[in-house]
Amino acid sequence: MLHFLAYGKKDEIIIDGSLGQIRFATFGKGEFTVLRDSQEPEHFQLPLPHHIQQPLIHSIVDELLGQGACPSTGITGARANWAMGELVKNRVE
Numbered sequence: 083m084l085h086f087l088a089y090g091k092k093d094e095i096i097i098d099g100s101l102g103q104i105r106f107a108t109f110g111k112g113e114f115t116v117l118r119d120s121q122e123p124e125h126f127q128l129p130l131p132h133h134i135q136q137p138l139i140h141s142i143v144d145e146l147l148g149q150g151a152c153p154s155t156g157i158t159g160a161r162a163n164w165a166m167g168e169l170v171k172n173r174v175e
Contacts, residue, residue: 097169109134 093107102118112130118122131137144150 095169 089168093109095106097104097106102116102121105115106113112128113125114128115123115125138152138154141150141152141154147154
């Protein structure tokens with residue numbers, strides 16, 4: 083199981099794939115690096131909201147007020163937690 087508690091202050095997710103690697107910070111500025119075998123690293127940035135959880139919080143509040151539906155449920159949250167665990171289960175530092 084993945085937890086957000088660790089010794090040190092390294093904020094980096096690394097996804098290894100058959101064609102290369104993607105690196106990014108969980109709480110970063112939306113900066114991503116793609117590494118492919120024998121190629122120069124590619125750097126790109128995706129726009130992020132100022133408060134990263136704001137869209138989810140807004141959808142929860144809307145649902146509680148009867149003004150919408152939150153797309154996240156206990157089932158989708160459990161699935162996301164499982165996926166994050168799969169990303170790091172074989173990682174050795």
